[in-house]
Amino acid sequence: MTQPESTITAPLDSATAKLIHHSTGPALPPRKQPIPSIAASTAAAPPERVVALICGESGTGKSFFLAGLTNALICDADIGGGLAYLDQRIKRNNSERVPVGSYLDVIELLQSRRDSMHTITKFAIDPLTTLHQEAIIRHNPNFTENTYGKEHDKANKEWRKIRELVRWGDYHLFCTAHLKNNYLARKIAGITADASKNIGADFMQVLHLDRAGPYPATATTVKWRRDPEDPRPPVPETFPLTLERFIDIHGQPLAGRRQEIPMATTEQVDQLERLLETIKLPDGEPERWLAKAQAESWEDFTSVNIQKCIDHCRKKLPQT
Numbered sequence: 001m002t003q004p005e006s007t008i009t010a011p012l013d014s015a016t017a018k019l020i021h022h023s024t025g026p027a028l029p030p031r032k033q034p035i036p037s038i039a040a041s042t043a044a045a046p047p048e049r050v051v052a053l054i055c056g057e058s059g060t061g062k063s064f065f066l067a068g069l070t071n072a073l074i075c076d077a078d079i080g081g082g083l084a085y086l087d088q089r090i091k092r093n094n095s096e097r098v099p100v101g102s103y104l105d106v107i108e109l110l111q112s113r114r115d116s117m118h119t120i121t122k123f124a125i126d127p128l129t130t131l132h133q134e135a136i137i138r139h140n141p142n143f144t145e146n147t148y149g150k151e152h153d154k155a156n157k158e159w160r161k162i163r164e165l166v167r168w169g170d171y172h173l174f175c176t177a178h179l180k181n182n183y184l185a186r187k188i189a190g191i192t193a194d195a196s197k198n199i200g201a202d203f204m205q206v207l208h209l210d211r212a213g214p215y216p217a218t219a220t221t222v223k224w225r226r227d228p229e230d231p232r233p234p235v236p237e238t239f240p241l242t243l244e245r246f247i248d249i250h251g252q253p254l255a256g257r258r259q260e261i262p263m264a265t266t267e268q269v270d271q272l273e274r275l276l277e278t279i280k281l282p283d284g285e286p287e288r289w290l291a292k293a294q295a296e297s298w299e300d301f302t303s304v305n306i307q308k309c310i311d312h313c314r315k316k317l318p319q320t
Helices: 014-024 038-044 062-067 082-092 103-112 128-139 150-169 243-250 266-278 285-292 303-314
Strands: 007-010 031-034 051-055 072-076 096-099 122-126 172-177 179-184 187-193 205-209 218-224 238-240
Touching (some): 051 062, 062 072, 062 082, 072 082, 103 150, 122 150, 128 150, 128 172, 238 243, 266 303
Parallel strands (some): 051 172, 051 205
Antiparallel strands (some): 007 031, 179 187
16 A cells, blocks of 8 residues: 655744735645655665775675575685585575685686676675685795785785776675784784775675584674654664575665676777877876776776876877
8 A cells, every 4th residue: 555645744934824814714734745755865875885894703694695696696615615515595595606715816716707707796705714814825935024014005006906807897795704813012802804904994894703503693783874854764783694684684675787897998998008009108107097997907097087097188188
């Protein structure tokens, strides 16, 4: 049954009330103006993508949660098979598990299969901890001291590249990580995700799970970014971590087509490379464009951003 529209009373100013009283008798009741219902405003809002980080020790149900996702590509980085025992569940959900061993594997996966993932709406990594540790060792294989954290910076750059590719593809992103102690002034000041430093800033939702116990584990909401005026119910401080409960709190279905951001075309890349061979730019300018876009090559640019570079170069051409 259709719910009645909410109404709000609009008071009349004193002059208008007197005019009505003298011309027609007693003043009419205040007018009522319809305001949009909560349901209508929620339905009109664009779909909100999930960008969630779920942290917890082994046995807290992180992997089981990911295996319940539908139409998902799940990167399995866990040593010893990880999610293999959930393959049947994953297949039933029209999802796929792909073993990966590094951030670079994930980047290559997103780039090479970009044109064949039309039915995929969710991207998951389980866990980030393994990939981040591999990247640190790869960038400092001799465990050299006093590197000023360069290996961490390089590992973080690889993670940010993944984050950008997922954003451009408009996927829901679900990642897991183990937990570690967080130190301030050499003292334990709490716990944090065992992954890239301050990685929580890259996510909209951050959950910490209790240690292993009866399923489902209890999730503590560390972060759930939402407009204070959002009509959805408040996010609970704790809740049992099941996919159904997560979607209920999110308040929107995780289905629907992606609105992928168009990437640079072959024609745009060729055009920019020809222009760069023709004109003279300040030293290091193209390299700064690549760094700003967190790109390794022009093919990594969005169509809009590479067109800006093309237009800039065209202005440098000699006037005829």
